[in-house]
Amino acid sequence: MTWHFTEDTAAFRTAAGAHLAAEPTRNTVVLTRMDGAARLGWWAGPDDRVAGVLAVSGAGDLDLGATTEEAARALASRPGEEPVRVRGETAAVEAYARASGRPWKPVVRMRLFRLGVPVPPDPAPAGRHRTAAAPDIPVVAAWTREFAAAIGDEPAEDYTGFAAERISEGRLVLWEAPDGRPVSMAAVSRTSEGQARVHLVYTPPAERGNGYAAGATAAIGRVAADRGATRILLFTDLANPTSNALYRRLGYRPVTDHLGAEFTGTAG
Template identity: 80%
Template structure:
């Protein structure tokens, strides 16, 4: 595990996590929403959003898990701000949120990743995730 520790995000983390969610959307090429406050508050209030705190106790990475449906939950919103990357924080928070889901009774924890990102793909495989299938998103225009 990297230096620091994982913890469940709290209401006090909402402004930071909402800002990071905007950054995450931009980083993956999505058009960010105007305000993610409600989106992250729901995940935080249900204990489904985790933060990794660096050695100084400051949040440095986040990851969330979906609600469980048919025994499955999906890890999403894995994000580390650029200045904090390269220290293993995403690995720490992804492992923490995945472990929490499994410990909570989830039978299968899923994770979708971008095949063109070898860094995240290697990380997830080191954590025990295995490729199952590929998906392609297609947008049709008028």
């Protein structure tokens, strides 16, 4: 029983492909991040059956996919495994944190949802959606910075490239008010293993309470389906009951809870 690591995405797919395919929804973060990951890993039991996967970002953050508590504890006991931030399903992250012996704190508690039967917003918001275009890059970049700050992340200085990538690939929609002003946005990941994940749902504070986020979310779900996604996912912050209720009304159903943990020191 051991963890294996590689920087080669093809090698990771060969070793962990059956596990990824068996649990694509629970492995959504690893699947969407593995092509840009600094390191990938899988945990194999005595029968060589994979029971855990992970992706490490360039900044050293650790994302766990569908991973057993046993595998998480084994990972924490490895010398040199001291990421500052770990994210994944709650039970696995808590098992990792406790086994590490390091002081830590929960930073965010999330819930993963999957779209069942789509339900149109009721009442329908005023205005319409449209696919974002190159002239929208400045406003999308500015809103992305606001979004990062709103969810407690340390915002980057410039999100121009981030916005341009999603817009150039047709993966971001804007909701326009009746007067043509953009008032909300939503994006979707590239489709991988038949699934895509909605993200970057944001409405500036002055425009909230009008149902614009519901319109943008429903629209980006249709975009994902049109692009071949058969499973459409999203994460919500459990501390935000408004968004959790919104997504349920749109037809999203809970899959599993996630935890983001931050380590504040070394093992005693």
